[in-house]
Amino acid sequence: xxxxxxxxxxxxxxxxxxxxxxxxxxxxxxxxxxxxxxxxxxxxxxxxxxxxxxxxxxxxxxxxxxxxxxxxxxxxxxxxxxxxxxxxxxxxxxxxxxxxxxxxxxxxxxxxxxxxxxxxxxxxxxxxxxxxxxxxxxxxxxxxxxxxxxxxxxxxxxxxxxxxxxxxxxxxxxxxxxxxxxxxxxxxxxxxxxxxxxxxxxxxxxxxxxxxxxxxxxxxxxxxxxxxxxxxxxxxxxxxxxxxxxxxxxxxxxxxxxxxxxxxxxxxxxxxxxxxxxxxxxxxxxxxxxxxxxxxxxxxxxxxxxxxxxxxxxxxxxxxxxxxxxxxxxxxxxxxxxxxxxxxxxxxxxxxxxxxxxxxxxxxxxxxxxxxxxxxxxxxxxxxxxxxxxxxxxxxxxxxxxxxxxxxxxxxxxxxxxx
Amino acid sequence: xxxxxxxxxxxxxxxxxxxxxxxxxxxxxxxxxxxxxxxxxxxxxxxxxxxxxxxxxxxxxxxxxxxxxxxxxxxxxxxxxxxxxxxxxxxxxxxxxxxxxxxxxxxxxxxxxxxxxxxxxxxxxxxxxxxxxxxxxxxxxxxxxxxxxxxxxxxxxxxxxxxxxxxxxxxxxxxxxxxxxxxxxxxxxxxxxxxxxxxxxxxxxxxxxxxxxxxxxxxxxxxxxxxxxxxxxxxxxxxxxxxxxxxxxxxxxxxxxxxxxxxxxxxxxxxxxxxxxxxxxxxxxxxxxxxxxxxxxxxxxxxxxxxxxxxxxxxxxxxxxxxxxxxxxxxxxxxxxxxxxxxxxxxxxxxxxxxxxxxxxxxxxxxxxxxxxxxxxxxxxxxxxxxxxxxxxxxxxxxxxxxxxxxxxxxxxxxxxxxxxxxxxxxxxxxxxxxxxxxxxxxxx
Numbered sequence: 001x002x003x004x005x006x007x008x009x010x011x012x013x014x015x016x017x018x019x020x021x022x023x024x025x026x027x028x029x030x031x032x033x034x035x036x037x038x039x040x041x042x043x044x045x046x047x048x049x050x051x052x053x054x055x056x057x058x059x060x061x062x063x064x065x066x067x068x069x070x071x072x073x074x075x076x077x078x079x080x081x082x083x084x085x086x087x088x089x090x091x092x093x094x095x096x097x098x099x100x101x102x103x104x105x106x107x108x109x110x111x112x113x114x115x116x117x118x119x120x121x122x123x124x125x126x127x128x129x130x131x132x133x134x135x136x137x138x139x140x141x142x143x144x145x146x147x148x149x150x151x152x153x154x155x156x157x158x159x160x161x162x163x164x165x166x167x168x169x170x171x172x173x174x175x176x177x178x179x180x181x182x183x184x185x186x187x188x189x190x191x192x193x194x195x196x197x198x199x200x201x202x203x204x205x206x207x208x209x210x211x212x213x214x215x216x217x218x219x220x221x222x223x224x225x226x227x228x229x230x231x232x233x234x235x236x237x238x239x240x241x242x243x244x245x246x247x248x249x250x251x252x253x254x255x256x257x258x259x260x261x262x263x264x265x266x267x268x269x270x271x272x273x274x275x276x277x278x279x280x281x282x283x284x285x286x287x288x289x290x291x292x293x294x295x296x297x298x299x300x301x302x303x304x305x306x307x308x309x310x311x312x313x314x315x316x317x318x319x320x321x322x323x324x325x326x327x328x329x330x331x332x333x334x335x336x337x338x339x340x341x342x343x344x345x346x347x348x349x350x351x352x353x354x355x356x357x358x359x360x361x362x363x364x365x366x367x368x369x370x371x372x373x374x375x376x377x378x379x380x381x382x383x384x385x386x387x388x389x390x391x392x393x394x395x396x397x398x399x400x401x402x403x404x405x406x407x408x409x410x411x412x413x414x415x416x417x418x419x
Numbered sequence: 420x421x422x423x424x425x426x427x428x429x430x431x432x433x434x435x436x437x438x439x440x441x442x443x444x445x446x447x448x449x450x451x452x453x454x455x456x457x458x459x460x461x462x463x464x465x466x467x468x469x470x471x472x473x474x475x476x477x478x479x480x481x482x483x484x485x486x487x488x489x490x491x492x493x494x495x496x497x498x499x500x501x502x503x504x505x506x507x508x509x510x511x512x513x514x515x516x517x518x519x520x521x522x523x524x525x526x527x528x529x530x531x532x533x534x535x536x537x538x539x540x541x542x543x544x545x546x547x548x549x550x551x552x553x554x555x556x557x558x559x560x561x562x563x564x565x566x567x568x569x570x571x572x573x574x575x576x577x578x579x580x581x582x583x584x585x586x587x588x589x590x591x592x593x594x595x596x597x598x599x600x601x602x603x604x605x606x607x608x609x610x611x612x613x614x615x616x617x618x619x620x621x622x623x624x625x626x627x628x629x630x631x632x633x634x635x636x637x638x639x640x641x642x643x644x645x646x647x648x649x650x651x652x653x654x655x656x657x658x659x660x661x662x663x664x665x666x667x668x669x670x671x672x673x674x675x676x677x678x679x680x681x682x683x684x685x686x687x688x689x690x691x692x693x694x695x696x697x698x699x700x701x702x703x704x705x706x707x708x709x710x711x712x713x714x715x716x717x718x719x720x721x722x723x724x725x726x727x728x729x730x731x732x733x734x735x736x737x738x739x740x741x742x743x744x745x746x747x748x749x750x751x752x753x754x755x756x757x758x759x760x761x762x763x764x765x766x767x768x769x770x771x772x773x774x775x776x777x778x779x780x781x782x783x784x785x786x787x788x789x790x791x792x793x794x795x796x797x798x799x800x801x802x803x804x805x806x807x808x809x810x811x812x813x814x815x816x817x818x819x820x821x822x823x824x825x826x827x828x829x830x831x832x833x834x835x836x837x838x839x840x841x842x843x844x845x846x847x848x849x850x851x852x853x854x855x856x857x858x859x860x861x862x863x864x
Contacts, residue, residue, distance in 0.1 A: 017436035058497045059477040065501055065515070065769060066472055068761055073508065074698050074772045083504040084475035090503015091483050091496055100487065221809055230793070334488040393486070398475065407486045 062087060081398050092403045098127045099364075099390050105400035110242055115312040117270040117285035121242040122250070122263045123171025124178055125309050128160035128234055131195045161194040162234040164252070165363060166309045168270045169281065176261035178252060180307055180361035184237060185258070186251040191227045192237045241265070270309075279304050279357065282319075284311030284365040289318035296322060302355040306382070311365030313391060320372055321347020323354065329372055332391055332408035340411060343372075354378040363388040368410055375412035476500065498767070510772050512758050518766035525760075525768075528675060530642025534589040535596065536618040537562055541581045544601070545569040552621055560613045562598070569608065570599035590615050619644045622674075625652025627659055628816060633829055634661035635822075637814060641674030641730040646681045653685065653713070663829030664715070665822065666734075667722045669748060669813060673729025676705065676757065683734060684711035686719075686743050693733055694781075695757055695774040703774075718832035719744035720825040723801060725794070728752035732784065733776070736799050740779040745832075746801040747825050753786030753797030803828065 066083045077083070089102040103111055110120055162184040167173045184192055201224055208217040232240070240248060244265050251260045272288035273295055274281045279302040280295055282288065288311075295303075320329070324345055331340035358370050359382040367389035374380050386409070394404040470478075480500060484491050501515040516524055526532050536555020539546040548566045551558045570576060571587045588596055592615060600609045622645040625636040634656035638645065656664065680692050684707040695703040721735045721744045732751045738744040757774040777783065786797035808820045816822050 019436075020434070021436040056477055056480065058480050058493075058500070059473050061497065061763075061765075062476045062480075062500065062504065063473045065763065066504060068769055069505065069508070069513070069771060072759065072761070072771045072773050073513065074756065074774055076698065077508070080472040081470075081475060082507050084472040084479075086507020087476050087500035087504040088479040090499040090501070090506065091479060093503070094496060094499030095483070095487060095489075095491070097489075218809060225809070336488070336490045390488070395479075395482070397479075398470065403479075405483060405486060406488050408488050 100405045102403045108402035119268045121265045122173045123168040123268045124173040125166040126238045127165045130160045159195045172263045182252045190232045284316040292319045293322045304357045305362045305366040308366030316365035323349040323352040333411040358382040358384045371410045514770045516768045521768035530644045533592045535613045545576045546584045567601040623649040633663040635665045637667040641678040665720045665825045668731040669724040670726040671731035679730040684708040688712040693776040697774045718829045723748040728754045736778040751798035755785035
């Protein structure tokens with residue numbers, strides 16, 4: 001072996017070392033760039049877009065704001081995902097859409113349970129319905145509704161009504177006589193404030209003031225004071241009615257009628273098909289597709305979709321596949337001018353024509369089912385509210401809370417399209 | 420053997436250099452490469468890839484903005500997200516203020532703007548003049564309370580929201596605005612040309628109560644000009660030889676701490692007002708000034724209610740702690756925290772609770788609420804509790820039972836022996852060198 005000059009070895013080692021250092025640095029950069037974290041929040045229905053790494057300016061802004069809060073706030077903020085969850089809550093609330101809702105961990109768990117037909121509390125589905133003015137007030141106001149709102153905000157417009165949207169058959173709520181469309185007025189004697197009532201009071205006060213009827217005015221003010229002294233915000237009231245526990249006294253309003261009953265609050269299971277007086281009631285809970293197939297096989301062709309719960313759109317699609325042939329049945333459209341997305345069925349149905357009983361209380365998956373079936377020859381009895389026919393996706397967040405957002409509506413195939 | 424050592428040495432050097440190169444980014448930042456990066460290098464996905472808060476935000480923002488079925492305003496969505504993020508701390512005083520709200524808030528605190536100097540109320544025909552500010556441009560031009568503004572610069576304003584009418588009337592300093600008015604007992608519409616100027620919102624107004632020699636100063640908030648207005652009202656009343664003074668702080672949501680401190684300096688020199696405690700444990704003591712003090716040889720009463728908050732509570736609380744005044748009314752709100760307002764790049768602001776404060780006697784007055792947000796405890800407790808009458812009109816003794824009580828107290832005190840003024844019973848133990856900031860005690864509570 002020939003002797004190599006030591007200085008050559010030294011130079012070689014130096015070059016090799018430098019090269020290795022550069023290679024290491026380059027490799028590191030590429031490792032960092034490849035850092036695309038896995039999907040963290042699972043979509044339940046639609047494969048939604050997800051690009052968390054995208055450097056959106058809003059994200060930068062959020063980062064700067066949260067850094068400021070973390071640095072300055074009087075108490076240390078341990079887990080900053082709390083701030084992100086709060087941001088999601090605010091963004092979803094700003095949509096002012098009864099179908100797009102933020103849910104805290106227990107509400108989200110109940111939401112998932114309800115899709116299986118498992119109810120808690122009095123056995124009714126309840127929605128927060130905002131008046132038209134709430135939308136105009138926009139973002140910040142809504143989020144802060146229960147505490148303090150901006151200087152020029154009309155607080156009344158931030159008070160949603162608590163409306164019964166469905167009553168489970170055989171439940172406490174049904175036995176007590178609650179019906180879809182009823183407005184909850186009070187729980188255990190504590191008033192649930194709503195925009196409509198507050199505005200009516202104001203009108204009444206203005207009238208009495210103009211008339212100079214001080215005795216009546218004073219009486220009215222006394223009443224308002226009594227009512228507002230111990231009230232229950234609608235969000236809290238809904239939680240109370242959907243939780244299990246001691247019985248509660250519920251007061252509700254139907255038109256001009258004032259009704260009242262004491263209701264138990266306990267777990268309650270609703271089957272996807274319940275045999276009604278005339279025709280089976282169909283609700284799109286998990287397992288509905290199998291029960292529905294059985295009913296079809298036994299010769300049933302009329303189904304009652306009234307008093308439906310929000311239901312599960314996946315299950316609804318599987319039900320469609322039991323009686324509609326495979327292929328495109330229409331499309332999912334938005335109101336932003338986006339491209340319609342074809343809605344495809346994969347089943348083996350034979351295009352059975354059904355008769356479906358619907359009304360204002362046919363909502364969510366049931367309303368979509370009715371629209372799609374109608375577009376393919378089924379007959380609807382009753383009038384459907386198209387605003388209730390929406391495709392809803394829902395997502396879970398790191399702390400167990402979740403949110404739902406409406407991503408589209410159904411459009412029937414145009415003439416010349418699918419058969 | 421020696422050659423092998425040499426080869427190993429070179430290899431070790433090369434490997435070391437590689438590691439150095441790989442870690443250079445971290446070394447520059449003064450830390451070791453994270454386990455996550457190393458795991459990625461050896462081809463393993465990090466086991467616990469917890470998303471950052473920003474990633475969570477980005478994902479939800481993207482979903483809502485792109486997937487929601489109706490058009491979404493990108494900026495409003497951002498604002499809603501920021502409001503929600505700050506709301507998540509559960510502190511009603513830590514708030515995000517979008518640019519419009521931030522501007523209004525800043526204006527409220529400054530207590531001035533360029534305009535004509537009038538408070539307007541909505542009216543189907545345009546805007547009704549509710550109050551004309553003393554000595555403002557509108558007052559000089561002859562605008563009267565009760566006038567109905569139907570046109571601004573010749574343009575009809577009927578049906579416009581009040582804030583739009585206001586923004587048309589406001590403008591640049593020195594320019595002229597022409598208002599067309601309807602005035603009761605005038606048949607034809609009037610036209611007034613008013614030169615816009617800096618207007619100070621009256622926040623401290625004094626008067627002698629009818630048929631008494633008792634002065635009343637109503638303070639609606641603590642803004643920058645409040646101190647001057649308070650001094651003016653005080654001088655005026657003292658000259659009229661009042662025998663008692665009532666300071667009305669009811670429904671006063673607070674404002675600037677600095678203003679409250681300066682105003683307390685008229686009553687007590689060089690004394691502790693509040694002690695602030697920051698998150699890092701540092702304390703800061705605010706003291707009254709020594710050169711403003713006046714002599715009051717008559718009884719003082721403060722009026723408070725549940726809507727008296729922050730700076731108003733400090734004012735009333737300090738007067739109570741030093742036994743300078745008798746506090747009458749209902750318990751106060753109980754806001755024991757200090758906020759600072761941070762300007763953000765886009766004109767929005769973040770109002771953040773940065774400290775808690777304690778009054779001279781050290782009591783914690785912070786508001787406690789139950790699960791339904793109802794008041795449980797907190798706030799200042801008045802020396803004499805008087806629940807307000809329904810339908811009372813504040814400041815009108817005949818209907819204002821709290822004011823009546825205040826007058827009664829002053830009358831009995833004046834009749835008896837002069838009350839001994841007690842010496843302060845509290846000394847600060849810490850002086851802070853923290854640079855003074857613009858401390859903002861929230862205007863809304």
